[in-house]
Amino acid sequence: xxxxxxxxxxxxxxxxxxxxxxxxxxxxxxxxxxxxxxxxxxxxxxxxxxxxxxxxxxxxxxxxxxxxxxxxxxxxxxxxxxxxxxxxxxxxxxxxxxxxxxxxxxxxxxxxxxxxxxxxxxxxxxxxxxxxxxxxxxxxxxxxxxxxxxxxxxxxxxxxxxxxxxxxxxxxxxxxxxxxxxxxxxxxxxxxxxxxxxxxxxxxxxxxxxxxxxxxxxxxxxxxxxxxxxxxxxxxxxxxxxxxxxxxxxxxxxxxxxxxxxxxxxxxxxxxxxxxxxxxxxxxxxxxxxxxxxxxxxxxxxxxxxxxxxxxxxxxxxxxxxxxxxxxxxxxxxxxxxxxxxxxxxxxxxxxxxxxxxxxxxxxxxxxxxxxxxxxxxxxxxxxxxxxxxxxxxxxxxxxxxxxxxxxxxxxxxxxxxxxxxxxxxxxxxxxxxxxxxxxxxxxxxxxxxxxxxxxxxxxxxxxxxxxxxxxxxxxxxxx
Amino acid sequence: xxxxxxxxxxxxxxxxxxxxxxxxxxxxxxxxxxxxxxxxxxxxxxxxxxxxxxxxxxxxxxxxxxxxxxxxxxxxxxxxxxxxxx
Numbered sequence: 403x404x405x406x407x408x409x410x411x412x413x414x415x416x417x418x419x420x421x422x423x424x425x426x427x428x429x430x431x432x433x434x435x436x437x438x439x440x441x442x443x444x445x446x447x448x449x450x451x452x453x454x455x456x457x458x459x460x461x462x463x464x465x466x467x468x469x470x471x472x473x474x475x476x477x478x479x480x481x482x483x484x485x486x487x488x489x490x491x492x493x494x495x496x497x498x499x500x501x502x503x504x505x506x507x508x509x510x511x512x513x514x515x516x517x518x519x520x521x522x523x524x525x526x527x528x529x530x531x532x533x534x535x536x537x538x539x540x541x542x543x544x545x546x547x548x549x550x551x552x553x554x555x556x557x558x559x560x561x562x563x564x565x566x567x568x569x570x571x572x573x574x575x576x577x578x579x580x581x582x583x584x585x586x587x588x589x590x591x592x593x594x595x596x597x598x599x600x601x602x603x604x605x606x607x608x609x610x611x612x613x614x615x616x617x618x619x620x621x622x623x624x625x626x627x628x629x630x631x632x633x634x635x636x637x638x639x640x641x642x643x644x645x646x647x648x649x650x651x652x653x654x655x656x657x658x659x660x661x662x663x664x665x666x667x668x669x670x671x672x673x674x675x676x677x678x679x680x681x682x683x684x685x686x687x688x689x690x691x692x693x694x695x696x697x698x699x700x701x702x703x704x705x706x707x708x709x710x711x712x713x714x715x716x717x718x719x720x721x722x723x724x725x726x727x728x729x730x731x732x733x734x735x736x737x738x739x740x741x742x743x744x745x746x747x748x749x750x751x752x753x754x755x756x757x758x759x760x761x762x763x764x765x766x767x768x769x770x771x772x773x774x775x776x777x778x779x780x781x782x783x784x785x786x787x788x789x790x791x792x793x794x795x796x797x798x799x800x801x802x803x804x805x806x807x808x809x810x811x812x813x814x815x816x817x818x819x820x821x822x823x824x825x826x827x828x829x830x831x832x833x834x835x836x837x838x839x840x841x842x843x844x845x846x847x848x849x850x851x852x853x854x855x856x857x858x859x860x861x862x863x864x865x866x867x868x869x870x871x872x873x874x875x876x877x878x879x880x881x882x
Numbered sequence: 883x884x885x886x887x888x889x890x891x892x893x894x895x896x897x898x899x900x901x902x903x904x905x906x907x908x909x910x911x912x913x914x915x916x917x918x919x920x921x922x923x924x925x926x927x928x929x930x931x932x933x934x935x936x937x938x939x940x941x942x943x944x945x946x947x948x949x950x951x952x953x954x955x956x957x958x959x960x961x962x963x964x965x966x967x968x
Contacts, residue, residue: 436930437930437933437934438934481919486902487921487923490899490900490902490923490924490927491923491927493898493899495901496902871923875923875926879926879930880926880942
């Protein structure tokens with residue numbers, strides 16, 4: 403008997419087993435354990451958070467996903483922010499997050515720019531100033547968005563690009579609106595589904611951007627603490643080999659360690675296709691489940707002082723070189739045509755600091771990066787890092803003039819590629835936002851197996867957590 | 883146990899799940915939803931906390947019995963009394 407994988411080394415059982423300790427998995431685990439469910443939470447990686455995690459380099463911690471926490475409960479959005487609902491559901495006082503609101507952010511296409519803050523009226527005035535002829539059509543579009551049932555689980559996933567293009571607003575405004583919404587949550591190339599567009603538009607523009615003072619750990623640490631207090635059996639470095647099914651039920655999960663855990667209910671947060679693979683069934687190739695391909699590279703510069711020393715005051719800058727937004731898996735390793743710059747130290751109103759970061763994100767090709775062997779992988783990474791960090795300066799005030807000064811103050815640069823995204827998320831192709839096909843209610847063809855997280859379609863940190871909560875509430879707590 | 887106590891129990895639960903709400907002037911005969919920022923997720927939590935803290939079960943079809951403090955008291959009092967004598 404040499405095949406140890408077929409002989410379970412031990413068998414245990416639980417009420418709910420959750421695959422993946424990303425934000426959806428963590429939130430679901432907390433909700434279920436709060437109300438007495440016995441929960442086992444499995445994570446393949448050695449840190450929690452999934453896409454929204456962190457890593458350490460030379461004594462510093464870097465957030466992977468968090469550019470911005472959206473849905474800031476700004477005075478103009480009031481209590482409608484889903485972030486408040488989320489905090490209530492997890493009994494996480496919002497004050498504990500110590501949110502620092504953004505200063506201002508910008509969308510730049512060629513020579514045109516739209517700025518936004520956490521005051522939606524200001525964004526409206528920017529649209530009016532830059533696209534005076536589009537004001538009426540834009541207002542009609544806003545009305546249409548409000549009337550659309552974007553937050554319902556069966557919202558029709560029509561193309562946002564098509565709706566926006568038909569709205570009569572300036573074609574450049576269409577592209578500029580798609581840019582931040584795609585970057586913060588689209589699994590589709592050059593487009594985003596309309597319901598997600600609306601949710602992200604609300605999250606980014608109507609509510610706003612902020613960042614917890616301590617970054618993503620401000621969310622992860624208290625959740626971990628709650629898991630501990632509630633007695634959740636959280637296991638790190640614990641990959642899943644397969645999910646066993648019988649008729650229309652999932653019955654147990656085989657771990658990479660050979661251990662078997664029987665579960666009454668299973669929540670998988672690793673993705674539609676990824677979960678399907680774990681089922682080990684003769685594939686019923688669902689033609690409608692598309693494979694996500696969009697991934698990113700991100701380069702980070704750590705420099706002395708504060709960005710405001712350089713006259714840079716903005717928090718996030720979405721840029722595109724031409725008038726036509728490109729958002730897809732490029733043919734080359736990296737696509738420099740469009741990208742996002744995030745200056746995390748510009749959240750809040752600090753004007754000085756010992757050390758600051760600048761993060762620059764571009765679309766990147768997962769297979770091209772994966773095909774590179776060492777040392778070429780490292781070499782390419784270094785080469786692209788320099789190009790990315792230098793090109794970004796074109797989009798900052800006096801950027802090129804200030805570049806030599808910035809380089810002189812730089813003491814660390816680092817880059818993560820689509821391979822890193824794959825390691826943190828386990829998504830096929832390192833797809834940042836998973837499959838373009840979503841299952842909003844979390845249901846699968848097995849009665850007690852649910853999807854949560856990225857492929858549930860609620861994106862961003864807030865969306866992922868609310869998605870996990872919704873599955874815990876609607877599929878498990880409500881039905882008992 | 884009386885209706886006043888039941889109302890207080892419900893208010894205590896709301897204070898726990900929605901600490902940002904001002905509960906100093908909640909009217910008994912007006913729907914909670916109409917005077918406080920509570921949505922269906924919050925009502926689920928009231929139900930879950932009633933079960934967790936007091937062993938009271940509210941079937942999903944009867945959630946709307948919890949719409950005001952008065953209706954909560956009318957609906958929950960027999961349940962509290964039954965569980966006290968059980």
